[in-house]
Amino acid sequence: MLSLASKMGKRIHLDHASARPVDPRVVAFAQPYLGENIGNPSSLHSVGLKARRALEEAREEVAKLINAEEPESIIFTSGATEANNLAIRGTALRNAQKGKKVVASAIEHISVLNPMKELQKGGFEFHLAPVNSTGTVDLGRLREIITEDTILTSIIMANNEIGTIEPIKEIAEVVHQKGLYLHVDATAAAGCIPIDVQADGVDLLTLSSNNFYGPQGAGALYIRPKVKVQPILPGGGQERGLRSGTENIFAIVGMGEAARIAQAEMGEEARRLKEMRDKLIEEILKIEEAYLTGHPTQRLPHHASFRFSRIEGESILLNMDMRHNIQVATGSACSSKTLEPSHVLLAIGLKHEEAHGSMVLTLGRGNRPEEIPKISEAVKETVERLRRVSAL
Numbered sequence: 001m002l003s004l005a006s007k008m009g010k011r012i013h014l015d016h017a018s019a020r021p022v023d024p025r026v027v028a029f030a031q032p033y034l035g036e037n038i039g040n041p042s043s044l045h046s047v048g049l050k051a052r053r054a055l056e057e058a059r060e061e062v063a064k065l066i067n068a069e070e071p072e073s074i075i076f077t078s079g080a081t082e083a084n085n086l087a088i089r090g091t092a093l094r095n096a097q098k099g100k101k102v103v104a105s106a107i108e109h110i111s112v113l114n115p116m117k118e119l120q121k122g123g124f125e126f127h128l129a130p131v132n133s134t135g136t137v138d139l140g141r142l143r144e145i146i147t148e149d150t151i152l153t154s155i156i157m158a159n160n161e162i163g164t165i166e167p168i169k170e171i172a173e174v175v176h177q178k179g180l181y182l183h184v185d186a187t188a189a190a191g192c193i194p195i196d197v198q199a200d201g202v203d204l205l206t207l208s209s210n211n212f213y214g215p216q217g218a219g220a221l222y223i224r225p226k227v228k229v230q231p232i233l234p235g236g237g238q239e240r241g242l243r244s245g246t247e248n249i250f251a252i253v254g255m256g257e258a259a260r261i262a263q264a265e266m267g268e269e270a271r272r273l274k275e276m277r278d279k280l281i282e283e284i285l286k287i288e289e290a291y292l293t294g295h296p297t298q299r300l301p302h303h304a305s306f307r308f309s310r311i312e313g314e315s316i317l318l319n320m321d322m323r324h325n326i327q328v329a330t331g332s333a334c335s336s337k338t339l340e341p342s343h344v345l346l347a348i349g350l351k352h353e354e355a356h357g358s359m360v361l362t363l364g365r366g367n368r369p370e371e372i373p374k375i376s377e378a379v380k381e382t383v384e385r386l387r388r389v390s391a392l
């Protein structure tokens with residue numbers, strides 16, 4: 001007898017925004033740092049020095065991925081949440097004598113919004129910059145919000161839920177007309193689209209290793225030379241004193257190799273994924289009352305996000321998983337447990353009931369064009385079935 005899984009066919013992973021398989025080349029490259037080469041970069045003996053060299057080579061690769069001025073402007077962290085916290089709390093607290101105002105777009109990840117709210121409790125003034133219906137930051141409103149006492153503005157490079165890519169260069173110009181620093185959360189964008197912190201005028205930028213097929217447990221904050229930040233994790237003084245704690249060498253070495261591979265292969269992979277994404281969007285929009293969320297063209301090449309009227313995103317996710325062996329996301333992967341409508345979908349102007357019916361598909365290296373008909377059929381079957389049930 002066939003098992004349920006074999007009846008459903010091969011698993012199709014369409015939730016790369018939440019987790020990506022680590023590239024086997026990355027695993028092979030970093031593996032020795034779990035065994036024979038394991039060393040503490042702060043140790044002065046030969047094994048320690050080997051780990052130190054590997055750490056610095058990884059720093060160079062990550063710096064190249066975003067065209068940073070120098071490798072020293074990269075501070076390794078445990079991931080994007082920690083990098084966002086260091087950027088926001090570390091910069092605001094260090095520069096508090098210059099002003100007490102901090103600004104974030106209304107579609108930032110919760111790991112940006114929550115540290116901002118913490119600052120507010122501590123006496124800072126926190127403002128949200130609105131976005132339009134495609135999820136693009138309203139530059140006119142941003143210009144009005146930013147004043148001489150705005151010490152930090154945080155804008156996401158590309159949103160993980162709706163895929164919209166923000167005009168970072170224009171935003172940096174607006175921020176620097178009156179305000180001090182611009183922090184950009186590039187977690188969802190890095191490795192998918194080119195990033196140039198110097199050309200764009202970015203002061204601080206967050207990266208996460210797994211988003212470009214590196215190991216989980218490593219991330220980085222780019223800090224432009226001369227930008228003043230204070231540590232939020234004091235201790236042994238690693239990472240130029242900005243992030244104490246023994247470095248996660250395996251994950252960081254893997255992150256460096258993943259950055260090198262992403263840079264070499266990004267252009268071609270983005271073209272391949274964009275073609276598949278456009279076909280998926282075309283097919284799924286044939287379903288009655290299906291709508292694309294986010295920007296129609298200024299969006300991540302692997303990202304397709306939708307909303308469907310009269311059904312719930314959680315039911316879509318479970319139906320796709322259990323009946324079709326296809327893993328998708330709804331709302332924010334990190335806060336979808338709350339069952340609250342996504343703040344991102346509310347910020348682009350959707351009503352509560354509209355925001356509940358969302359589905360996010362994020363393609364990756366393992367996906368193939370032959371999967372598109374199966375995915376489109378599964379979405380169609382799911383939406384129709386759930387609507388029949390909800391009509392009952």
Ligand code: PMP
Nearest residue numbers: 079080081109111160185187188
């Ligand atoms: N920023 C963005 C845009 C994200 O999508 C995420 C989640 N992947 C994070 C920050 C936080 O990442 P992590 O939970 O890995 O720290």
